[in-house]
Each structure stands twice: as C-alpha cells, then as structure tokens.
Amino acid sequence: MGAVLYELNDGIATLTLNLPSKLNPIALDLQQELRECLARVRADSQVRAVVLTGAGKAFCVGADLSAMREPEAGKTLGDQTADWMQSMSNPLIEELRALPVPVVCAVNGPAAGAGVGLALACDIVLAARSAYFYLPFLPKLGIVPDLGCTWFIPRRIGPARALGMALLDEKLGAETAAQWGLIWAAIDDDLLLLDAMKIAQRLARLPAHAVLEARRAIELSERHTLPEQLHYESERQRELIEQPSFAEGVTAFLQKRPPVFPAR
Structure with a gap:
C-alpha cells in the first residue's frame, strides 16, 4: 500500500492520500507518488475526471514537521526546505492545475497548512461538514502560507x-468556507464521496478541453481589463467554434438530446 492509492472506474480516477496514521502529511514520498499518479492520468486518455481525497480522519494536515529537523550537509534548514518546495511541491501544484481533466477534491476531514493549498488547486472542492480549513503558518511557525495558499485564497474570498x-489562528468550518466561496459546497459526511463521484461523472461528460479553457479564462480575468477579457473571449470563440465539440453540441441541441463528446 503506497502513500497514494490510485483507482480507475468508468473513466474516473480516484486518488487517495494514504498516510492516515499521520493524518496524511504532505511528506516527500506522498508528493512523489501523487505526481506519479497525475502522470498516469495525463498519459491515459480514458481518464475523464479525477477525485482527490484522503484516507482516515483527515484530508491533509500539511508539512511533515518531524522530517524538518536535520538538513543535509552543507545546507541550512531553510535552504533545504526551499529546494524541496521548488523541486517537488511547487511542480505538484502546477501539474495539478495543468491536468487536462477536471479534478474534484473531497475534503473528508481537516485540511491544514499546505493541505489547504493542495485542496484549492483542484477545480471543484467539496468538504464534509465536520471538516475545516486552517492556516497555522504565521501564528504557529512564523512562516508564510505556501503551496499556493496566498494565490488561491484571496482570489476566492478576497484579501x-x-x-x-x-x-487569526482560527479554523474555518466547511459550511462557512462554502458561504464565503472558498469551496463549492459543504456535504454531509456520509454523502461526501458519493456526491464527489456524482459531480466527477457530470464533469467527465464535458468536452475534453473544457476544464483547461475554463481555468485559463478565469485566471486571465484577474489581470485583464474588461476590454481585454472581451477580446480574449471572442478570440477563443474564433477557434473553438471550429472544433467538433461545438458541432456536436449544436446538433444535440437541435435533436433535443444530450451531447456526446469523445474522449480526449
């Protein structure tokens, strides 16, 4: 049993963080195995959507602080940590955001520290009602939030x-996180994975390029003026209207049936 479990059923790949005895810290072996799982998703055109969740009582409690004691020879602990982040953690988040299929995160328990960034890197985030989001970086350790927390969070709920x-060293409950717009929804604990799979199945029926186009358009809107964004939208329509998915969508509309899009 690895640090991350991979299961594929009907085009949905379920990735489960699998260090439950430690509450799924984002240890180096877990990061490496998760990146390997993402590579499997990229290579398998039959995968149409991903569900990311955690085993046991937590989703992910962030860094494995027990492994951050003795740096390698010739390095400070700060140097070693930054090097690990730049060679492993940061690419993990970038690869998750660049995945060519939609990703649903089912936050089954606490998401703390870097675990918050990992969850928010996904496209649709659901959380069990008992779950919470917590950033202990500055109040407890005197370091900045990482793994994209300072990028994702202000874009979702404001600065x-x-x-x-x-x-403030406060835990943000799942229901408040949903009310604020940090996540998509808070779900009854016993229904979390079922609802996550239902949403993944809906997303799996999208045109293969849909998630990449949506991510790109929304991210660009953060720095575009309105005229720039309007121009971007029209230029994307120039290309996308010529694609088979548009023709299938129009045909399905006229025939009063759901569209059927091919695998990527």
Whole structure:
C-alpha cells in the first residue's frame, strides 16, 4: 500500500492520500507518488475526471514537521526546505492545475497548512461538514502560507478574509468556507464521496478541453481589463467554434438530446 492509492472506474480516477496514521502529511514520498499518479492520468486518455481525497480522519494536515529537523550537509534548514518546495511541491501544484481533466477534491476531514493549498488547486472542492480549513503558518511557525495558499485564497474570498485566515489562528468550518466561496459546497459526511463521484461523472461528460479553457479564462480575468477579457473571449470563440465539440453540441441541441463528446 503506497502513500497514494490510485483507482480507475468508468473513466474516473480516484486518488487517495494514504498516510492516515499521520493524518496524511504532505511528506516527500506522498508528493512523489501523487505526481506519479497525475502522470498516469495525463498519459491515459480514458481518464475523464479525477477525485482527490484522503484516507482516515483527515484530508491533509500539511508539512511533515518531524522530517524538518536535520538538513543535509552543507545546507541550512531553510535552504533545504526551499529546494524541496521548488523541486517537488511547487511542480505538484502546477501539474495539478495543468491536468487536462477536471479534478474534484473531497475534503473528508481537516485540511491544514499546505493541505489547504493542495485542496484549492483542484477545480471543484467539496468538504464534509465536520471538516475545516486552517492556516497555522504565521501564528504557529512564523512562516508564510505556501503551496499556493496566498494565490488561491484571496482570489476566492478576497484579501480581507484571506489575511484574517493567515493571521487569526482560527479554523474555518466547511459550511462557512462554502458561504464565503472558498469551496463549492459543504456535504454531509456520509454523502461526501458519493456526491464527489456524482459531480466527477457530470464533469467527465464535458468536452475534453473544457476544464483547461475554463481555468485559463478565469485566471486571465484577474489581470485583464474588461476590454481585454472581451477580446480574449471572442478570440477563443474564433477557434473553438471550429472544433467538433461545438458541432456536436449544436446538433444535440437541435435533436433535443444530450451531447456526446469523445474522449480526449
């Protein structure tokens, strides 16, 4: 049994963080295995969507602090940590965001520290009602939030609430996270995985390029003016209207049936 479990059923790949006795810390072996699983998804055109979740009582409690004691010879602990992040953690988040299929995160328990960034790198985030999101970086350790937390959180809930999460040493419950717009929805604990699979199945029926186009358009809107974004939208339509998925969508609409899009 590895640090990450991979299961494929009907085009849905389920990736389960599998260090439950430690509450799924984002240890180096877990990061490496998760990146390997993402590579499997990229290579398998039959995968149409991904569900990411955790085994046991937690989703992911962040860094494995027990492994951050003795740096390698010739390095400070800060140097070693930054090097690990730049060679392993940061590429993990970038690869997750670049995955050519939609990713549903089922936050089954606490998401703390880097675990928050890992969850928010996914496209649709569901959380069990008993789950919470917690940023202990500055209040407990004097370091900045990482794994994309300072990028994802203010874009979802605004800088005021993002700063409050970073400084106030408070756990943000799943229902409040949903009300604020940090996640898609809070779900009854016993229905979490079932609902995550239902959403993944819906997403799996999308045109193969849909998630990449949606991510790109929304991210660009953060730095575009309105005229720039309008121009971007029209230029994407110039190309996408010529694709088979548009023709299938129009035909399905006229025939009053659901569209059927091919695998990527």
